[in-house]
Amino acid sequence: MRSVVTALFVMFAAPAYAQSQPPIKAPAIAQTCIACHGIRGISTSKDSPSLAGQPDIFTQYQLVFMRDGQRQPGVMAGIVKTLTDENIRELGAYYAALAPPPPFAKAEPVDAAKANAIMGPRRCANCHKDDFSGQGETGRLAGQRPDYLIKALKDFRSGARRGRGMGAMMEVSVTLQDEDIALIAHYLAAKP
Amino acid sequence: MRRQETALAKACLAGVIAAVFGCASMAVQAQELKKYDSSGKDFWLKPPPDWFLGDENKEQKGQTPNPGQPTPTPKAELDKILAGIKLPPGFKIAVWADSVPQARQMAWGDKGTLFVGTFDKGTVHSVSGPDGQKVVKPFITGLRMPTGVAFQDGALYVVDIDKLYRYDNPEANLERAPEGKVVYDDFPPYVPHGWKYLVPDGKGWFYIPVGVPCNICLPPASTGHYRRVDPKTGAAEIVALGVRNSVGGAVDPRTGQLWFTDNGRDWVSDDLPNDELNRVSKIGEHFGYPYCHQGDLADPKYGADRKCSEFTPPVYKQGPHIAGLGMKFYTGDMFPPEYKNGIFIAQHGSWNRAKKLGYRVLFLSVDPDGKNPKEQVFAGTWLDDQKILGRPADVLQAPDGSLLVADDQAGAIYRISYQK
Missing domain, CATH: 1.10.760.10 (Cytochrome c-like domain)
Structure with a gap:
C-alpha cells in the first residue's frame, strides 16, 4: 500500500x-x-x-x-x-x-484586554497553547478565518458540532454571548 | 481528621489553592463560597471572574486530555505491544479483534455477537462471524456518545448522552440495525461528562451514572448521581449521590449491591485526589462530590462548610487521575480460585498529572462489605515510558471464563486467558 x-x-x-x-x-x-x-x-x-x-x-x-x-x-x-x-x-x-496561514488580513481590530478577559478564565490556551497553534486533537486557531471561528464556536455552543472536544468546548462556550464569540474570533484571526 | 489535614496541607503545597484563598485561613473559604453557587442559571451566564482561575499551577500548565488516535493501531503493531504486557504467571494476552475504533463498553449478545460502544465516534460496533471469525462492523451509527451498551432479554440497550435506546433482536440481522426505540429520555442534555455506562441490576433495571457537566461545581440538580432505570416502564429512582464522573460499575454477585468507579476532580495536584471505587450499601447514599473527595479531602472551593464525615468514603482509593472506567466482578472458572468474585478494573490512565499513571487492568480482591481490599496490577502497562500504547476502557468476562479488554485508543479488543 x-x-x-x-x-x-x-x-x-x-x-x-x-x-x-x-x-x-x-x-x-x-x-x-x-x-x-x-x-x-x-x-x-x-x-x-x-x-x-x-x-x-x-x-x-x-x-x-x-x-x-x-x-x-x-x-x-x-x-x-x-x-x-x-x-x-x-x-x-x-x-x-504546510506553513500556517498569516494573520487574517481583514480581521476587525479588537480590544486584546477584552479578548483575554473572555478567554483567560476559560483556559483556551491550556489546550490550544499560548500562541494558539493547537496541539494533538486541538485545532490551530491563530490566523484562522474569523467567519469560520464564529461558525465553529456557535456550533459547539449549540451542540451541533459533534466529535472530539465537544464536551470541553461546550463547557467553555455555553456561557458565551454572540458578541463575545465575534470578538475572540477576530482576535484569534489576527494572531500570527 | 488527621488524615484530612495532611491531605489539605499537601494540596496547599501544590500551590493551587494558595493562589486563590491562602491556606492558612480556611474560614475565609466559608464566606467566599456564596460566589460559587452554580445551581442557578445566572451563575452560568455570568460566571464569577475567577471561576475557572486557580485551576492550574505552573507545573500543570498545558496538561490536556490525551488526544488518542483517530485511526486504530494496525494488527502487527498490536502484537508487538502485547508482547510487552506483563501478566501474572499462567496468564496470556492476545489480540481478540483489531480495528474496533474507540472500543468502550462491551456486551455479549445471546448468539455470541459482541457489541461494542464508542466514545465520540457515535457508533456501536458488532463483532461476529462464522467459525469464530471476528468481523467488525459499524452496527449502529449516527449517535453522539454511545459509550454504554448492555444486552438483556434478547435486546441490545445503548445509552447515549440523553437517551436510553432499545434495539430488538439485533442478532437476527447484523447487516442493518433495527430501528432504535427510545425507552428512557429523562436525562439532562449536558455533554461534558455526559457519556455513560450501563449496569444491569439483575432484575431488569439498569444502574446508570449521570455525570456533572464540569470539573468542579455545585452540580445542576439533574446531575451528579447514579439512577436506576426500568427500561420497560421508564420509571427511575436515584440510588447514589455525590458522584462526579462514573463510567463503570457492576453488581456484586455476592450481595446484589452496586459498586462503581468514579473519576475525581482535576487541577488540585498531581497526587490528589484519588479516583474512587465505591459501594452503595443503601439507597440515596452520598459519596461526597463536590464537597469531599476520596473520603477525606475537603474540596478547596466547596469543602469549607461540609465535613467529610457526612459522606460515604470509597472502598478503595485507586490512585490520582488514574481513571478507572469499566469494571466487572469475575465469576468464571477459567482463572485460579482466588480471582472468584474479585473485581477487574480497566484503568484508562491519567492526563492531569506530570507522570502517567494507570494504562493497565487492575485486579482487586475485596470482602462483600468493602473491607480488606487487596490490589494486584493484573495486566499492564500500555506505556512505553511516557508514550501511550493503549488505554483499557472496559473489561468483560467471556463465556469460557477468559477476560476481554476493550482499548479505546488502539481500537482493539484483547483476550486474557489462563492455563496452569
Whole structure:
C-alpha cells in the first residue's frame, strides 16, 4: 500500500509543491480539497477553514468524524465517505507540514484586554497553547478565518458540532454571548 | 481528621489553592463560597471572574486530555505491544479483534455477537462471524456518545448522552440495525461528562451514572448521581449521590449491591485526589462530590462548610487521575480460585498529572462489605515510558471464563486467558 501511495505522490504531486523548500509532497487526494480550502491549505472561501498548519491528529479526527457522519460537512460528505484510514493519515501529515496561514488580513481590530478577559478564565490556551497553534486533537486557531471561528464556536455552543472536544468546548462556550464569540474570533484571526 | 489535614496541607503545597484563598485561613473559604453557587442559571451566564482561575499551577500548565488516535493501531503493531504486557504467571494476552475504533463498553449478545460502544465516534460496533471469525462492523451509527451498551432479554440497550435506546433482536440481522426505540429520555442534555455506562441490576433495571457537566461545581440538580432505570416502564429512582464522573460499575454477585468507579476532580495536584471505587450499601447514599473527595479531602472551593464525615468514603482509593472506567466482578472458572468474585478494573490512565499513571487492568480482591481490599496490577502497562500504547476502557468476562479488554485508543479488543 505504502509503495502505491508513494507512486501516486510522484505521479500527481503538483509542481508548486515539488518546488517548496523543504519539499512537501501533497497526497493525490489533496487536490480535491483545494477548491474550498485553498492552495497550500489557506482558505479564501467564507466559512471554509484554513487547514495549513493544523495539528496532524486534529485533522485526522475531523476527517474520521465526517466520514462517520458525526460531523455534517455539507458538500464534503460525498468526498470524505471514500477516504481510507491511509488517506486520512496522509492528509493529516500533509496539512500539518504546510506553513500556517498569516494573520487574517481583514480581521476587525479588537480590544486584546477584552479578548483575554473572555478567554483567560476559560483556559483556551491550556489546550490550544499560548500562541494558539493547537496541539494533538486541538485545532490551530491563530490566523484562522474569523467567519469560520464564529461558525465553529456557535456550533459547539449549540451542540451541533459533534466529535472530539465537544464536551470541553461546550463547557467553555455555553456561557458565551454572540458578541463575545465575534470578538475572540477576530482576535484569534489576527494572531500570527 | 488527621488524615484530612495532611491531605489539605499537601494540596496547599501544590500551590493551587494558595493562589486563590491562602491556606492558612480556611474560614475565609466559608464566606467566599456564596460566589460559587452554580445551581442557578445566572451563575452560568455570568460566571464569577475567577471561576475557572486557580485551576492550574505552573507545573500543570498545558496538561490536556490525551488526544488518542483517530485511526486504530494496525494488527502487527498490536502484537508487538502485547508482547510487552506483563501478566501474572499462567496468564496470556492476545489480540481478540483489531480495528474496533474507540472500543468502550462491551456486551455479549445471546448468539455470541459482541457489541461494542464508542466514545465520540457515535457508533456501536458488532463483532461476529462464522467459525469464530471476528468481523467488525459499524452496527449502529449516527449517535453522539454511545459509550454504554448492555444486552438483556434478547435486546441490545445503548445509552447515549440523553437517551436510553432499545434495539430488538439485533442478532437476527447484523447487516442493518433495527430501528432504535427510545425507552428512557429523562436525562439532562449536558455533554461534558455526559457519556455513560450501563449496569444491569439483575432484575431488569439498569444502574446508570449521570455525570456533572464540569470539573468542579455545585452540580445542576439533574446531575451528579447514579439512577436506576426500568427500561420497560421508564420509571427511575436515584440510588447514589455525590458522584462526579462514573463510567463503570457492576453488581456484586455476592450481595446484589452496586459498586462503581468514579473519576475525581482535576487541577488540585498531581497526587490528589484519588479516583474512587465505591459501594452503595443503601439507597440515596452520598459519596461526597463536590464537597469531599476520596473520603477525606475537603474540596478547596466547596469543602469549607461540609465535613467529610457526612459522606460515604470509597472502598478503595485507586490512585490520582488514574481513571478507572469499566469494571466487572469475575465469576468464571477459567482463572485460579482466588480471582472468584474479585473485581477487574480497566484503568484508562491519567492526563492531569506530570507522570502517567494507570494504562493497565487492575485486579482487586475485596470482602462483600468493602473491607480488606487487596490490589494486584493484573495486566499492564500500555506505556512505553511516557508514550501511550493503549488505554483499557472496559473489561468483560467471556463465556469460557477468559477476560476481554476493550482499548479505546488502539481500537482493539484483547483476550486474557489462563492455563496452569
